[in-house]
Amino acid sequence: MTEILLQQDLLIRLCKSLIWYGAPSHRIELAMEAMCRTFELDGSFAFLPGLMMISFGDSDTHLIKCTQGFDMNRLAKVHKATRALMYDDLTPAEGLTILKAINNEKPIYNMWVTIISFAGSSGFIAPLIFKGSWMDMLVSMILGVIVGLMTLLVNRYSIYSSVFEVSISVLIAFVAKALRSYVCFTGVVLSAIVQLLPGLSLTTAIMELSSRFMITGSARMFYSLIYCLFLGFGLSIGSNLWDVFQEPPSEDLKMGHCIPANEPWRWILFPLMAISFNIQLYASPRQWPAMLICSSVGYAISEVGGIHWPRSLHIAAAMSAFVVGLLGNIYERITHELAFVPILGAILLIVPGGMGVRSTLLLLDESGHASQGSAFALQMIMVALGIAIGLFAATLVVYPLGKKRNTLLTF
Template identity: 30%
Template sequence: MYEPSLSASSGTRIGTAESSGATTPTRKKWYSQDKATRSQETLSMLVGASHKLANPNEKKGALPSPQKLRKRPGHKRKTSGRIVTGADIQRDDELRIQLQIADILQRQRYITKMCRALMLFGAPGHRLEEHMKTTAAWLEVDSQFLYVPDCMIISFDDNLTHTTKVKIVREAQGTNLSKLKDTHEIYKEVLHDVIPLDEALERLEELIASPVRWPDWVRIICYGLASACISVFFEARFIDMPVIFVLGTLLGIGQVWVVPRSRTFAVVFEVLAATILSFAARGFGSIMGGQLFCFSALTQSSIAMILPGVLVLNSALELQSKAIVPGAIRMVYAVIYSLFLGYGITVGTTLYGYVDTNATNDPKCHNPARREWGFLFVPFFILFATFTSNAKLKQMPLMVAVGTVGYIVNYFTSQKFAASLPIAYALGAFTVGVLANAYSRFMHGVAITVLLPAVFVQVPGSLATSGAITAGLQTATALNQNLAEGAQDSQLNTIVFSLAASMIQISIGLSVGLSVANLILYPMGKRRSALWSL
C-alpha cells in the first residue's frame, strides 16, 4: 500500500519505489518557462543598470517604478474576423437582387400597360404582336405574345429559375385617335431612351384614366351631320338631308350614350338600330306616295356610320399578314355582323310594309343629286367622322386632305374600271396608304391616325358603288309582292348574303392597296420600332 511521507528539508511528498503515485514535481525546464516573463525581467534589469549609471548620486536601490516605464502600444483589432464585412456584403447582394427584381417587374408592368392602351385606342390587330415584341426586345424582357380579338396572352419567361408568368389583357377594341397618337409618342420616347419607365407608366395610367376629348353631345350631333354628308353617296337629295340628320342623331344616341351604359342593349344594338332606322326611313319615304323623300337614301345613309368597314378591313389585313387565328375569328364575326345589318334592314322595311299597305316599294331615288356633289360634302363627312373618333383639332386638316384625295381616286377609277370594282378599291386604298406612310416617314407622324378616317370614306363609297345595301330593300319588296315560293327562296338567299359578300370583296381590295403602299414606303420595315400603319 502506497503511503506518502514528508521530507524535512523540502516539505514535499516523496513517493516510495513501491508506490504507484505521481513523481515529485521538479523545476520547469527552460523551454517550458514563460518567455514573456523572462524577457520582462531581463529588460527591467537592463533598464535599472542604465539608470544607475546615468544617475550615480541616486540612492542605492532607487529604481524607476514599472508604471513609469514606457509601454509598448497595444494592438487594436481592425476587423472582427470579417463577420461584419461579410454581413455588409450579404446585405448589399440582397439589395442589388431586390432592385433587379423591381426593375424586371417594372418592365413587365410597362409592357402590359402599353398593350392595354393600344387595344383600347384602336391599334390594328395585325400590328399588335409586332409592337409588343419590339418593346420587349428593347427592354430585354424574355416574353411571348398571342393575340386573339379583344385579348392578348403574354408569357414572361425566366431562364434562371425556369419559371413562366402568364398575363391576360382583355380589352374591347376601341377607336380614339387622339389618345392613340399620345400612346405612340410614349412608345417612341421609351424606345429612344428619352423618358424613364416610371414616367412612361405614369403617363400611360393618366392617359387611360382621362376622359374622352369631345363630350357626348358633340359626338352625337356629329353622327347626324356625318350621316347627312355621306348621303350624297347614296343618291340622296338635299330635301332628304334633314331627315337623315335626325336618323343619324338617333343612331349616335344609341352608339355614344346607351351602349356604354347597358350591356344588354349592346348585344342587340346592330340589329335593333338597323330595324328601327329602316322602319322609320320607310315611313318617311312613304309620305306623299314616295314623291317627297327617297326611301333607299334614308335607309342607307342612316346606318352608314355603323358599317363594319374597319372591322372587315382588319380581318383581311390579319389574314394577309398570316395572323390566322385573329384574322379568321374577326372575319367570321364581320360576316355575321353584316348579316345582322342586312337582317335588320329586311325586318324593319318588311314590318312597315305590313303596317302601311300603301308603303312605297321603290328602292330607287328619283331626280337624285349629282355625284359630283361628293367633292364638296366628303371633306365635311371626314371632319365630322374625326369628331366621333375623338381626334385632335391639329390632326384634322391632314386627315381631311388624305381622305379627300382617296375619294377622288376612288371616284374616277370606279368609272374607269366599272366592270372590275376591286381594282378601284385597291387603287383608292393605295393612294391613301402612300400619303399616310409618307407622312409617317418624312414628318415622323402616326400613319394609322391618318388612315382610319380615309377608310371611313372608302367603305361607304365602295358600298354605294356596288349597291349592296339595297339588297335588304329588294328583299322587303319581294316579301310584300308575295313572289312564288321557289323564286322567292333563291332570291332571298342571294340578297341576304350580298351585303356580307360585298364587304369582304371591298376589304380584300383595300388590304391589297394598303399592303403595296407599305411595301413601297417601307420595303425593309422599320429599323428600331414597329410600323404604325394599317
C-alpha cells in the same frame, strides 16, 4: 428584379392602351415584341379580339381582357411615348407615368359634340356616297341623331347591346319606308346606320388573314358577315312592318324617290363629312389637316375609278387604298407622326360595309333578287381584299425592311 417588374408593368399598360385606342390589331403583337427587344425581355404575345395573352418567361402569364375602341388623339400620344422609350429618351418609370396619365384623360369631345358628329356623318354621306338627294340628307341627319343617342345608351347599359343592331335597324327602316315618297329608302337607311356598318372590321379581318393571324382574322371575318346579317335582318323587318299598315307600292316606287343631289354641292359637303368622321374617331383638330388630305385623295380616286371601272370596284378600291397608304406612310416618315391616323380617316370612306347590308336586303327580298344579293356579298369581300392589298403594298414601298427602332403602327 424591381426594374424587370417595372418593365413588365409598362408593357402590360402599353398593350392595354394600344387595344383601347384602336391600334391596328395585326400590328399590336409586333409592336409588343419590338418593345421586349428594347428592354431585352423574354416575352411572347397572342392577340384575340378583346383579349391579349402576355407571357414573360416560363412562369408569368397575363390575360388582358379589354374592348377595342378608337381614340386617335390618345393613340398618337401613346405612339409618341413608345418612340421615346425605344430611343431611350424616357425611362420605364417615366413611360409608365405618362401612359397612366394618358389613360386617365377625358375624351377630347363631349357627348353633344359626338351626337352632332353622328348627324353630320349620316347626313353628308347620303349625297356623297349613296347618291342621295337633299331630302335624303335631312332625313339621314335626324336618324343619325337617333343612332348616336342609342349608341350612347348601349355604352351605358350593356344589357341592351345584344338587341341593339336589330332594334335600331328596325326603327330606321320603318321610318325610311314611311317616307319613301320623299326619300330613297336604300340610301337613307345605309346613311343612317353608316357608323354601324362592318366594312372596316371586314377589311381588318382580311388584313389579319393576310398577315397569317388565322384565329383573329377568321373570328373577325365571321363576325363581320354575321353583323351584316343582323343589320340586314333588322332593316327587312322594319321595311315589311310598314307594309302591314299600307299596301306595298309598285315595283318602280319600292325603293322610294331616288334623285341624286347636284354634283358641285357634293364636293363642298365632303370636308364636313370627313370632319364628322374625325370627331367620331376622337382625332384632335391638329390631326385633321392630314386626315382631310388623305380622305380627299382617297375619295377622288375611288370616284374616278368607279366611273372608269364600274364593274370592277375592287380595282378602284385597291388604287385608292394604295395612294392613301403611300401618303400616310410618307407623312409619318417626314413628321414622325402616326401614319395610322390619316390612313384610317380615309379608309373609313371606302370600306365596303354598305354592300354587305345591301346583299342581305336582297337575299331576304321575296322578289327573286337572291342572286343579286350573292353578287353583292362577293363584291364586298373583293373590295375589302383590294383595300387590304393596296395598304400592304403602300407600306412595303415606304418601309421595305420595316422599322428597326420603332413600332410599325400602320395598316
